[in-house]
Amino acid sequence: MTFFQLIRKNLFRKKLRTILTTFAIFVAFAIFGILATFQNALNSGADTASADRLIVTNKINFTLPMPIAYASRVATVPGVKLVSHANWFGGYYQEPKNFLVALAIDPQSYLDLYPEYVLPPAQRAAFLGDRGSIIVGEGLAKQFNWKLGDRIPIKSNIFRKVDGSDTWDFTVAGIMTPGSTGVDVNFVAFHYEYFKQTRSFGGDTIGWLILRTESPKENERISRTIDAMFANSPFETETKTEQAFNKAFTEQLGDVGFIILLVVGAAFGTILLIVGNTMMLTVRERTNEIAVLKTIGFTADSIFRLVIGESLLLASIGGLLGLGAAYAASIGLAAVSGGRFGVMAFSPVTALIGVGIIVALGLLTGLLPALRAMNLNVVTALGRK
Amino acid sequence: MSEALIVLKGIGKRYKRGKQSVPIFEHLDMTIPRQDFAAIMGPSGSGKTTLLNLLGGIDRPSEGTINFDGKRMDNLSENQLAAFRAANIGFIFQFYNLMPMLSAAQNVELPLLLTKLGPRARRERVKTALAVVGLSDRARHKPSELSGGQQQRVAIARAIVSDPKLLLCDEPTGDLDRETAGEILGMLQTLNRDLGKTIVMVTHDPEAARFAKRTLHLDKGRFSEKDLNA
Numbered sequence: 163m164t165f166f167q168l169i170r171k172n173l174f175r176k177k178l179r180t181i182l183t184t185f186a187i188f189v190a191f192a193i194f195g196i197l198a199t200f201q202n203a204l205n206s207g208a209d210t211a212s213a214d215r216l217i218v219t220n221k222i223n224f225t226l227p228m229p230i231a232y233a234s235r236v237a238t239v240p241g242v243k244l245v246s247h248a249n250w251f252g253g254y255y256q257e258p259k260n261f262l263v264a265l266a267i268d269p270q271s272y273l274d275l276y277p278e279y280v281l282p283p284a285q286r287a288a289f290l291g292d293r294g295s296i297i298v299g300e301g302l303a304k305q306f307n308w309k310l311g312d313r314i315p316i317k318s319n320i321f322r323k324v325d326g327s328d329t330w331d332f333t334v335a336g337i338m339t340p341g342s343t344g345v346d347v348n349f350v351a352f353h354y355e356y357f358k359q360t361r362s363f364g365g366d367t368i369g370w371l372i373l374r375t376e377s378p379k380e381n382e383r384i385s386r387t388i389d390a391m392f393a394n395s396p397f398e399t400e401t402k403t404e405q406a407f408n409k410a411f412t413e414q415l416g417d418v419g420f421i422i423l424l425v426v427g428a429a430f431g432t433i434l435l436i437v438g439n440t441m442m443l444t445v446r447e448r449t450n451e452i453a454v455l456k457t458i459g460f461t462a463d464s465i466f467r468l469v470i471g472e473s474l475l476l477a478s479i480g481g482l483l484g485l486g487a488a489y490a491a492s493i494g495l496a497a498v499s500g501g502r503f504g505v506m507a508f509s510p511v512t513a514l515i516g517v518g519i520i521v522a523l524g525l526l527t528g529l530l531p532a533l534r535a536m537n538l539n540v541v542t543a544l545g546r547k
Numbered sequence: 548m549s550e551a552l553i554v555l556k557g558i559g560k561r562y563k564r565g566k567q568s569v570p571i572f573e574h575l576d577m578t579i580p581r582q583d584f585a586a587i588m589g590p591s592g593s594g595k596t597t598l599l600n601l602l603g604g605i606d607r608p609s610e611g612t613i614n615f616d617g618k619r620m621d622n623l624s625e626n627q628l629a630a631f632r633a634a635n636i637g638f639i640f641q642f643y644n645l646m647p648m649l650s651a652a653q654n655v656e657l658p659l660l661l662t663k664l665g666p667r668a669r670r671e672r673v674k675t676a677l678a679v680v681g682l683s684d685r686a687r688h689k690p691s692e693l694s695g696g697q698q699q700r701v702a703i704a705r706a707i708v709s710d711p712k713l714l715l716c717d718e719p720t721g722d723l724d725r726e727t728a729g730e731i732l733g734m735l736q737t738l739n740r741d742l743g744k745t746i747v748m749v750t751h752d753p754e755a756a757r758f759a760k761r762t763l764h765l766d767k768g769r770f771s772e773k774d775l776n777a
């Protein structure tokens with residue numbers, strides 16, 4: 163028998179109680195892990211944003227359009243290296259539940275601006291050469307079983323074609339892969355020119371401009387110049403870094419981070435009480451045994467380690483099972499969501515924070531009972547029969 | 548070896564009860580020779596358990612000195628006392644005080660967790676101790692699967708497994724029927740006679756005291772010695 167075995171046997175003495183407590187810890191850590199996964203997904207856009215990219219949107223709201231002429235005017239601002247534009251299509255595939263991030267883009271400049279959306283050269287050339295073609299993210303291609311050359315119908319819940327239909331047919335010309343981890347390619351993109359000519363309304367207007375600056379240091383000045391250029395026009399603009407834009411976009415969903423913090427805080431507050439109370443009860447029940455251990459020569463130190471070891475073991479079992487379940491769930495969620503909410507991943511940082519909380523929980527819940535056990539007076543404890 | 552195992556000199560012990568300080572012992576002297584088997588009798592509240600606590604290094608005297616094996620122990624620190632108890636004293640209680648979730652063998656092994664012995668040496672020691680108390684065939688039983696007498700035998704095995712010089716027993720047969728009590732007391736007698744263990748045993752039962760070499764009567768913190776076996 164080892165010291166650790168003694169701790170383990172102590173922990174599993176009251177099996178039902180330990181299982182219930184472990185389950186409470188498990189649930190709290192599973193909630194934490196899954197919510198952290200969601201938060202990672204929401205932040206993934208901001209994390210992979212490039213520092214030298216700016217986004218120009220309509221000042222009133224980024225969903226409102228701007229004239230296409232803005233693209234060439236912005237290109238004249240000193241320090242702007244490259245300009246592209248995109249429109250929101252509001253697309254879905256077959257059924258509304260298969261919602262798609264679908265963009266009408268200026269192909270050449272857009273792909274130049276986003277080198278992290280990787281296309282093999284042949285596919286890139288095919289896309290640029292065919293106005294009726296589309297490029298799709300690899301996750302979506304897999305999910306909907308799209309192959310190169312397939313004709314796929316994409317519906318819009320905003321736009322209608324000139325002929326009254328809501329369905330655009332595209333040829334799959336390329337399948338995008340992410341250039342690095344965290345890059346989100348779960349979208350489809352097609353030619354703006356084709357979209358403009360086939361849609362029944364909207365004219366020659368675009369959703370937003372993307373531009374590359376010569377250096378992030380120029381961002382401030384360029385933003386101000388652009389917004390000043392269109393001030394007092396019917397379409398005033400707001401220029402932000404891509405990072406700020408992505409963040410603002412996420413915040414449309416409410417302050418998710420704060421809500422997550424509240425939920426996780428409540429969950430951990432609750433188990434702190436539950437586990438702390440259980441440990442306190444446990445030590446009180448064992449007063450006599452602890453006195454016996456001290457009598458036969460266990461030092462105050464070793465009694466302290468015996469109790470704190472038990473609370474750490476309890477927190478570790480429940481916590482690691484919970485984190486494991488959250489990890490498994492994140493894989494499932496990533497598959498189900500198809501990346502539509504960003505890159506759904508259980509990050510190493512989440513795991514590390516989780517382990518940190520496990521240790522903190524074990525120490526916090528064990529501290530008082532351990533101190534109490536270690537300071538137990540043997541004479542009085544053994545005296546009271 | 549003629550030197551006594553334990554010498555108490557001028558022991559005073561007081562407990563605080565509220566503002567009052569209640570004296571249990573005043574100027575108590577006592578000598579326990581090596582290989583003694585002393586029974587301590589006396590009315591409830593006379594200080595028998597308190598005396599065992601002092602002898603075993605669980606409690607410290609308010610005054611006086613205690614020498615164990617030629618060394619002073621009344622001024623040791625808490626940690627030193629813990630080490631002293633682990634090395635020198637075996638405790639046997641009225642209610643056995645075994646760990647319910649551990650098997651008999653594991654209960655016996657408990658004091659060895661405090662030593663540097665390897666797993667094999669420990670297993671040997673446990674085996675020997677269980678053999679001495681005649682429970683080799685019950686090694687894997689939990690305390691709840693053993694009778695009171697068997698549990699007390701496991702407790703004795705636990706007390707002797709680290710080969711201490713002194714065994715302190717506080718009413719070891721107080722919870723047992725006469726026949727079983729006789730077995731336990733016979734076993735203590737054997738440990739004293741054949742293995743040379745010094746034993747101090749508190750008991751209320753004159754029959755039990757007969758198994759000892761001598762009986763000390765404690766009353767109001769004082770001894771009146773009569774050698775019943777004489």
Ligand SMILES: Nc1ncnc2c1ncn2[C@@H]1O[C@H](COP(=O)(O)OP(=O)(O)OP(=O)(O)O)[C@@H](O)[C@H]1O
Pocket residue numbers: 541542545562563564571589590591592593594595596597598
């Ligand atoms: N921790 C303590 N605090 C205060 N008084 C105590 C404490 N322990 C013992 N006493 C008192 O000291 C006296 C002696 O107690 P002790 O337990 O030594 O008696 P005892 O002879 O073992 O009695 P019993 O036969 O009932 O076990 C009693 O009056 C008791 O109330």
Ligand SMILES: [Mg+2]
Pocket residue numbers: 595596597717
């Ligand atoms: Mg007593």
